[in-house]
Amino acid sequence: MRNGHLVSRASDWIMYSVEAAAIAKVVAEYGPSTKQNAIVGGQTSCKDPEIKAFEQYLPSDVDIVSCHSLHGPNVDTRGQPLVLIKHRASDASFQKVETVLSCLGSKHVYLSAAHHDRITADTQAVTHAAFLSMGKAWHASEEFPWEGARYVGGIENVKINLMLRIYSQKWHVYAGLAILNPEARKQIAQYARSSTELYKLMLEGRADELRRRVYAAKERVFGGAAEGQPPKWADKPLLRDEVLDRFSLGRRPDAPLPNNHLALLAMVDCWSALGTVPYDHMICSTPLFRLWLGVTESLFRSPGRLDEALRIGLEDNTFRSDDLEFVFAARGWAECVSLGHFETWKERFVVTQKFFEPRFPEAIKVGNDMVKAVLDSTRD
Incomplete structure (x- = not known):
């Protein structure tokens, strides 16, 4: 016609x-x-x-x-x-x-339409903000994360592959969900706030306060003894490390460098502050969200791994500059969303997209295989 x-x-x-x-x-x-x-x-x-x-x-x-x-x-x-x-x-x-x-x-x-927008804000908008911030931070540092020893391994594979997966899409796919959804604005702002406040606690060496805050958020989001209920992963964890280890864009080093996983700590702190229990929305969750929740759960269900992340955040300065760029990026996206600037969003997105573009074909293939493997491993 x-x-x-x-x-x-x-x-x-x-x-x-x-x-x-x-x-x-x-x-x-x-x-x-x-x-x-x-x-x-x-x-x-x-x-x-x-x-x-x-x-x-x-x-x-x-x-x-x-x-x-x-x-x-x-x-x-x-x-x-x-x-x-x-x-x-x-x-x-x-x-x-x-x-x-x-x-x-x-x-x-x-x-209903309103309930849909609340759930997509809970499961998509703030998740996208985390990956957009990672990509922006790596771009600002002019590094391809898979080429170093810090960003290799199960959790890192998810971060890198899903970041590239998001930046390989059209810019407007994520802009509309973030800027036009009132619930999303609030959540993205809280994620930036959580990232900033946790990073400040690390910089200032306030170990007791950092640990109390992170463990309190863990209890509120995942459940546990303090909440009088078993943790959410008691029956079956969402992801297994051996599944994620198969999908890497780089060669796994003999001794991966330590990582404080600020992006994951901030995610749980954000959910805690907003009163969000991500498991409540699993029936409406995207594959990307299930992967993100799965790696977050993977960090928090291991006391040794979580305590090591907190220790690294307080004591290790090796990648302090990367974390600084991540906080800058999270705050930048939050400000862009709060102002409702589609053109600013587009400019921020496209310039970073071009930086990573040469690796999109390989990353998309690896990412698709990873999503399929994870969905198969978690299917009821």
Whole structure:
């Protein structure tokens, strides 16, 4: 057909697959042409602006059934969560959409638009902020992390591969979710605050306060004796180290250099401050989030590994400059989100994307294999 108006006029079901920042403009142009009694939905990662656009520009006789696949474009859709939002629709219309989308083999999850945005903020926005900050920090230090001895091994493999996976995507994929979702703004700001405050405790050598804060966050997020319940990983840890060790872009050294894992410590501190229990959202979690939660859990379920990370943070200055760049990066992303600057986000993202671009083909292949292996190992 020649244009979107003719598509809207002829179609019984219309799906708007455009970036969240452009959804209002596109619906304003083509929405009024929608066929009478048609069904309309969208695939944006942030539903607040999408639903507002549908309510404002679609005819009142049109049903609204939205959706969102909670995974990236290179992940097998089978068994992955697919959110369905029956915002304004008859049971028959909703059933029709479910029938069409059943070909994906995804696991259907039923939410309201508001609940969807809260969960995606919990499981995606702040996770993306962590990886975006890592990439920005490595770029600022002009280093490819897989070429050194510090960033090799199970946890490091996840950090590097998922960072590259995110930066290999279009910039707007993550910008809309972060900037247009009010819940996400709050969480990204807290992650920057947690990163800054933990880093200051390390710099000032306040060992007792650092340990109390990290262990209190561990109890609130993962459970344990102090909370009167077994830890969340008591039945089955999300990840096994031997699975992650298989996927590295660099050669594993005989003696990897120590790491304080500031990004992981800050993540748990952030969840604790916000009262977020990430396990509550596992049914709506993306593969990336499950990997991130899995490596975080891996650090915190080992007292020896966690205590060693705290000791390194306080006593070892070898990579202090890397941590400083990470804190700068986290604060920079948080400020960009708080100001709502899409162009600033784009500029920050693209310049770092170009730095890592030569390694994307290899990283994407390794990352896809890693995601598949981890999903297979954690599948019920």
